[in-house]
Amino acid sequence: MTAxxxxxxxxxxxxxxxxxxxxxxxxxxxAPMVLAGIGMLIGLTPLPDGLVMARVDPARR
Known part of the structure; x- marks a missing residue:
């Protein structure tokens, strides 16, 4: 997602x-109910192609 x-x-x-x-x-x-609903809708959208989530191994810390 660009700025x-x-x-x-x-x-x-x-x-x-x-x-x-x-x-x-x-x-x-x-207003907080609207913002929470929009946040949930944005959270359901797929990630853009090429975006890799960081993988953190908790055992290595």
Whole structure:
């Protein structure tokens, strides 16, 4: 993920956290609930190709 894409995702998340509670005033929803939901959706997206997660062997420490 490039820095530009990260800024777009963060900005869109904050904008939705501000706008959605006012638009959905019939349901009990708050900005932290919106941010948590967006975070869960971002966490479900696949990793980009070529990104290798660091492997740490706890026995070697």
């Amino acid at each position: 530009d894409l990260a800024y777009v995702v963060i900005g869109a998340s904050l904008l939705l956290a501000i706008v959605l509670p006012d638009l959905l005033n019939r349901w009990a929803i708050s």
